[in-house]
Amino acid sequence: MTNTAILKALAGIKEDISESVFWRAVVSIEEIMEFLKQDIAVKSVKPSEKTTYKAVLRFAKECAKNDIKPSLAGAFTCPETGYQTVCDGYRLWQTTEPLAALPEAPKNLDCLKTSRLVSEPRASDGVYNLPALADLKTARAKSKAEYTGKPSRFTHITKLASGLFVNTKYLIECMEMLGEPIWYRNDGNILHALYMESKDSKSWCILLPVRPSPETEETAHVA
Secondary structure, eight states, X not given: OOHHHHHHHHHHHHHHHTTSSOHHHHHHHHHHHHHHHHHHHHHHSOGGGHHHHHHHHHHHHHHHTOSXXXXXXXXXXXXXXXXXXXXXXXXXXXXXXXXXXXXXXXXXXXXXXXXXXXXXXXXXXXXXXXXXXXXXXXXXXXXXXXXXXXXXXOOOEEEXXXXXXXXXXXXXXXXXXXXSOOEEEEOSOTTSOEEEEOTTSSEEEEEOOOOOOHHHHHHOEEO
């Protein structure tokens, strides 16, 4: 029995019991259906796009747990542009070609206004090379292995060529969602966000930097 057939059968079961007292069963079925939809979506994308899709799916799942800002709890379509968007307040991913089966934010909430976050390129913007993804992962893993504090407090910071300080984990995840982009742009202010896009220019990410402190400047990984 294929995942598609299982999904269809579960949808029928859910319809039959959704009006009954067995609401717990409905929740469980919805979770299984969501998993199957995502598994089908992963298997249906091109092999060359599978890693990128999985990275976006992980990000959307992480955002879906957001109970402080429900409007960011999953993927949503921005009404200003029609772009599919996932955002956690620190990272924003958008695409002109929506992906299937991403966890969705509640549709009855006000959508994040993203136009002020994604600006058109300006002649004054600097364009800089991004470090290699493998190098970032190696530097972060080495630092994490040497860290002796509370695991939940571990944070690794990278200083980029433009002078921006960024959370290495967030930078890695943005690069994975875009299929390892090779450049980013910034307006020269180290407190302003950086912008990077996929090689086909159909997807892009905005990443907020970290405000540097004396300790950050001393301990940051220089890429």
